[in-house]
Structures are given as C-alpha cells and as structure tokens.
Amino acid sequence: MTLWGGRFSEPSDEHLRALNDSLPFDRRLCAEDIAGSIAYARAIAAAGVLTPDEAEQIVAGLEQVKAEFDTGTFTFAPGDEDIHTAVERRLTELVGAVGGKLHTGRSRNDQVATDFRLWSRNAAAQIETLITALQTALIEKASDHRHTLMPGYTHVQPAQPITAAHWLMSFFWMLARDRERLADCIRRLNVSPLGAGALAGTPFAVDVNALAQSLGFASHSQNSLDAVSDRDYVAEMLFVLALLTVHLSRLGEDIILYSNPSFGFITLNDRYSTGSSIMPQKRNADPMELARGKAGRLIGNLAGFLATLKGLPSTYNKDLQEDKEALFDSCDTLHAILPVVTAIIRTLTLNPEKMTAALDADMLATDLADYLVHKGLPFRQAHHVAGRAVRLAADKYVRLTELTLEDFQSLSDLFEADVFTMLTFENSVARRKAGGGTAPEAVEKQIAAAKLWMESHTL
Numbered sequence: 250m251t252l253w254g255g256r257f258s259e260p261s262d263e264h265l266r267a268l269n270d271s272l273p274f275d276r277r278l279c280a281e282d283i284a285g286s287i288a289y290a291r292a293i294a295a296a297g298v299l300t301p302d303e304a305e306q307i308v309a310g311l312e313q314v315k316a317e318f319d320t321g322t323f324t325f326a327p328g329d330e331d332i333h334t335a336v337e338r339r340l341t342e343l344v345g346a347v348g349g350k351l352h353t354g355r356s357r358n359d360q361v362a363t364d365f366r367l368w369s370r371n372a373a374a375q376i377e378t379l380i381t382a383l384q385t386a387l388i389e390k391a392s393d394h395r396h397t398l399m400p401g402y403t404h405v406q407p408a409q410p411i412t413a414a415h416w417l418m419s420f421f422w423m424l425a426r427d428r429e430r431l432a433d434c435i436r437r438l439n440v441s442p443l444g445a446g447a448l449a450g451t452p453f454a455v456d457v458n459a460l461a462q463s464l465g466f467a468s469h470s471q472n473s474l475d476a477v478s479d480r481d482y483v484a485e486m487l488f489v490l491a492l493l494t495v496h497l498s499r500l501g502e503d504i505i506l507y508s509n510p511s512f513g514f515i516t517l518n519d520r521y522s523t524g525s526s527i528m529p530q531k532r533n534a535d536p537m538e539l540a541r542g543k544a545g546r547l548i549g550n551l552a553g554f555l556a557t558l559k560g561l562p563s564t565y566n567k568d569l570q571e572d573k574e575a576l577f578d579s580c581d582t583l584h585a586i587l588p589v590v591t592a593i594i595r596t597l598t599l600n601p602e603k604m605t606a607a608l609d610a611d612m613l614a615t616d617l618a619d620y621l622v623h624k625g626l627p628f629r630q631a632h633h634v635a636g637r638a639v640r641l642a643a644d645k646y647v648r649l650t651e652l653t654l655e656d657f658q659s660l661s662d663l664f665e666a667d668v669f670t671m672l673t674f675e676n677s678v679a680r681r682k683a684g685g686g687t688a689p690e691a692v693e694k695q696i697a698a699a700k701l702w703m704e705s706h707t708l
Contacts, residue, residue, distance in 0.1 A: 270330040274574050278332050279323075281367040283315045285360065286336065288463045289443060290351055296454040298354065303347050310344035311336070332364075333357050354455065356447035358477040358565040363443040365573065367464065369486060372580045373435050376490065377428055379587035381703070384424050386594040388699055391417040395689045395696075398674050399514060399604035400612065407609050410674045413599055414696070415687040416503075421699055423496040428706060430489045438482030441466035445476035448564040477565040480558060483572045487551040490579045494544040497590055501537035504593070508534050513603040518596035521589065536589045543582050550575040605674075610648035613672050614639050616680070617649070620671045624663040634661050 287308050294304035314336055317323035329335035341348035391414035401411035441461035444451050450473040461469040470476035507514035517534055525531035554575045557568050614635045621631035637660050642649045645656075650672045657664035670676065682688035685695070 271570050271573070272325065272329055272331050272335065274577060275332045275361075276325070276335070277577065278361075278364045278368055278573075279318045279336065280315065281364040281371075282332050282336050282360070283311050283318075284367065285363045285443060285464065286340075286351060287311050288460060289355055291463070292444075292455050292460040293351075293353055293453060295456060295459070298453050299350055303350060306344045306347050307340065307351050310340045310348060313343055314339050331357070331361075333360055354446060354451040354453040355443070356445075356477070358447050359442050359445040359473075362445070362477055362479070363441060363464070366438050366440070366442065366466075366482065369438055369482060369576065370435060370465075372576070373431050373438075373486060376493075376580060376583055376587075377431055379583065379591070380424050380428050380431075380493070383587060383591040383594065384421050384428075384699075384703065386591050387417050387421045387424075388696060388703075390594055390597060390599075391415075391421075391692070392696055394599055394601075395692050397599060397601045397604065398608060398678060400607050400609070401687070407607075407612050409612050409615060410608055410677050411687040412678060412689060412692055413601075413604065414689075414692045417594075418692065418695055418699065420496065420500050423499075424493075425699075425702060425706075427489065427493040427496060430492070431486075432706075434482060434485040434489055436467075437485065439465075439467045441469040442476035442479070443469075445470060445473035448474055448477055474564050478561070478563065478569065480554075480569055480572050483576055484551070484554055484558065486576060487547070487554055487579055490583060491544070491547040491551045493583065494540070494547045494586070497586060498541040498544040500590070501534075501540040504537045504597075505534045505541070508532070512607065513600055514607070516598040516600060517593060518598070521593045521596065536593060540586050540590055543586055546582060547579045550579050608674050610642075610650045610672070611639055613649060613674070613677055616671050616677045617668070619680075620668055621661060621663055626661070626663060 290299065290304050290307045290311070293299055294301060299307070314323070317339070323335075323339070325335055326338060329338060337348065337351065340351065394413040394417070397413040398410055399413050399416065401408050401416070441457065441464060443460055443464070444455050444457035457469040461467075470479070504515065504517070506512060508517055517532070521536055523533045523535040525533065554572065557571045561568055617638055618628065618631040618635040621634055622628050626634070638652065638657065639649060641656060641660070642652055645652070650669070654664065654666060654668070657668055679688050679690075682691045684691065686692075
C-alpha cells in the first residue's frame with residue numbers, strides 16, 4: 250500500500266512510477282532515515298502521541314530494520330517508491346499497526362529534508378578528513394625540499410626562482426580555504442527541519458528544540474515553509490566541492506607538466522602512473538588528468554542544481570528531488586580522487602638536478618633591478634635598465650650572469666663589482682624572506698604556521 254493512495258481511484262502508471270520513484274538513489278539514506286525516525290518516535294511519545302510502550306515497539310522495530318540494512322538482508326518491495334516508504338513498510342510488517350503511528354504529524358517533506366541534512370553533515374566530515382590527509386602529505390613533502398630550487402612561472406613562462414617547498418605549500422593553503430568553506434557550510438546546514446510537517450508545522454506538542462538536539466543539530470528551523478524547501482546547503486556544498494576539484498585540477502596540471510620529460514622536475518611512482526597500449530616508453534600522469542577532468546563534472550553538478558532551484562515557488566516542490574544525485578555524485582567523485590592524489594604526493598620523487606638545470610639567468614632580472622633600487626634608482630628606471638641588460642646579454646649570446654662589469658656599467662654607472670653577488674639563484678631566493686616568501690627560512694615559518702593551522706582546525 251502506498252503512503253498516499255486513498256485519494257485516487259487508479260494506481261499510478263508504470264512510467265510515472267519510474268519517473269517519480271527516488272528509491273534507486275535515495276536508498277543510501279537508510280541510516281539517516283532510521284535515525285531520524287527513532288528520534289521522532291521518542292519526540293511524539295514525549296508529546297503524548299504515543300504511549301511509552303508504543304514508542305519502544307517502534308524504536309525496537311526500527312533498530313531491527315537498520316540491522317537488516319547493515320547485514321544486507323533487507324529486501325525492497327515493488328511498492329517502495331523511496332527509502333521512507335521502504336522503511337515504514339518494513340517497520341509495519343515487524344511491529345504491526347502501531348508502526349502506522351510513526352508518521353503522525355510528520356511529512357515526507359520534513360523527513361527527507363532531515364535525512365539529507367544528516368547525510369550531508371556526515372559526508373562533509375568525511376571529505377574534510379580526506380582533504381586533511383592531502384594537506385598532511387603536502388607538508389611532509391615540502392619539509393624535505395625547503396632548499397630545493399626550481400623555476401617559478403607566470404603565464405607558463407619562466408619568472409623567478411623559487412623553492413620546491415614553496416610550490417607544494419601553495420596548494421596546502423588552497424585546501425585550507427576549502428576546509429574552512431566546508432566547515433562554514435556545515436554550520437549552516439546543521440539546522441533541523443523536523444517538525445515542520447508538510448509546510449505549516451506540526452499540530453502536536455513536539456519539542457522541536459529537544460528533537461534537534463537528539464539528532465546532533467545545533468538548532469531548529471525558524472520557519473516551516475523555509476524548512477521543507479531550503480536546499481541552500483546543497484548548493485553551498487556543491488560549490489565548495491567544485492572549487493576543491495578546481496584546486497585539485499590546478500595541482501594536477503602542474504604535476505602533468507612537471508612530470509613531462511621536457512621538464513623532468515618530478516617522477517610519479519609506478520603505482521600511480523599508467524602506460525600506453527601502443528607506445529611502450531610512455532609514463533602518463535593519468536590520475537592527475539582525471540582529477541583535472543572531474544572538475545568539469547562537479548562544476549556541472551553545481552550549475553545544474555542552481556538552475557533547478559531558480560524560479561521554484563515557495564515550499565516543497567518535487568524538483569527538489571534533484572538535489573541528491575548531484576551531491577551524491579560530487580562526494581563519490583571526491584572519494585575516488587582524493588586518496589589517489591594524496592598517495593601521489595606522498596610517493597612523488599622530486600628531481601632537484603632537473604629543476605636546477607631549468608633555471609635561466611634571465612630569471613634574475615628582477616634581482617638586477619632590485620640592486621639598482623638599493624643604489625637609489627627609482628624602480629621604474631631600474632626595471633628599464635635591467636631590461637636593457639637582458640637584451641644586451643641576448644645580443645652578445647651570453648647569459649645575464651656572464652655580462653662583464655664593463656657591460657653593466659655601460660648601462661648605468663650605479664653598477665659596482667658587488668652586482669655579481671646579487672646574481673645567483675640561491676641569493677635571489679634567500680632574499681625573499683618576508684612572510685609568505687620563498688626563502689627557506691620563510692618557508693620554514695610557513696610550514697610551522699601550516700602545522701599550527703592543522704592543530705587549530707582538528708576534526
């Protein structure tokens with residue numbers, strides 16, 4: 250028997266059932282549905298709707314249903330259109346007619362809203378744990394390469410020398426912001442809609458505050474109309490997860506480029522590389538290409554769901570059933586990606602000799618300009634002189650560092666013999682020791698700050 254069939258003289262068309270039923274995907278809410286139902290049974294017992302004995306029968310029956318799900322022995326019936334129907338149907342089979350009292354004052358509208366908030370809260374915590382593991386791997390790898398020099402790039406063009414640790418730690422802070430956004434999202438989703446009924450609230454004396462607390466919610470919704478239709482937290486989570494994959498995509502792009510033999514800066518462990526079906530020599534960074542590619546999928550989930558929400562009239566509409574598959578897919582995708590990316594970072598081999606070989610003397614042009622600034626020349630003029638020095642070196646087919654003192658002095662009489670102490674990669678990096686800079690001592694402080702951040706953002 251359906252939960253709503255009394256009004257109708259004919260059963261639903263089978264094609265409508267196929268379109269309408271959400272059981273194929275919402276069955277994964279079984280634990281949350283049962284937890285919410287147990288809390289609700291006790292709440293309406295406290296309100297006098299159930300006797301203590303009836304409440305205990307229902308709770309015992311729900312716990313048995315959960316045990317069946319846990320052991321894989323639960324059997325769905327043809328009439329189960331969603332997880333709520335399935336659980337209530339099985340509960341009634343186990344405890345009899347008293348099971349039909351559980352839904353008193355409750356609608357599937359506030360029931361599913363509660364279930365999905367519970368699921369989303371747990372899913373966000375799981376994703377945060379996975380991000381934390383990747384952050385830890387980045388810190389560990391960076392700690393080993395505080396003095397490893399490599400080229401830094403802007404516009405994918407050689408820019409200035411940096412340390413490999415500084416490069417790795419840049420992704421730590423992206424992930425830190427992702428975790429902060431996720432925590433902020435959890436704060437807003439941690440609100441109980443249970444007790445809102447279909448849209449107007451419950452007519453029974455249910456203590457919605459106590460009900461919220463029993464499920465671990467920080468508060469209850471202040472408006473029943475909003476409670477059953479609010480999916481802001483789904484959109485927020487989809488955004489946070491999409492931006493997270495954008496960050497993973499950027500990390501992936503760097504690893505793909507730097508593992509290319511033309512760069513050779515890094516080597517992926519064999520366990521996290523793939524080959525070619527025709528070219529035996531190939532070592533492909535396929536996992537990072539997938540991380541890059543999956544970003545488009547999660548961006549699509551976000552854009553699609555925002556389009557679903559746009560223009561919906563007040564309170565609950567069936568369109569909101571589209572919330573689950575989008576968020577399920579985004580979370581599942583990250584559960585697949587994040588452990589692999591973390592393992593890649595943990596097992597990554599950096600090749601300092603290749604990184605050093607890729608350093609170009611022209612990358613010291615800014616240091617040359619800074620030298621002139623220290624001699625009193627305004628930066629814009631110093632920039633122009635340094636640019637002329639780069640051009641002079643190119644015209645003479647020598648490196649910038651191979652120009653003679655006479656060459657430099659032909660460009661500015663401010664140049665002295667000490668200019669050559671400025672023009673080394675090690676000194677260039679070492680001078681950038683202000684907070685957030687690439688100097689080893691600055692990176693050391695950055696890593697220490699990252700560790701403190703991790704301690705203050707424990708799960």
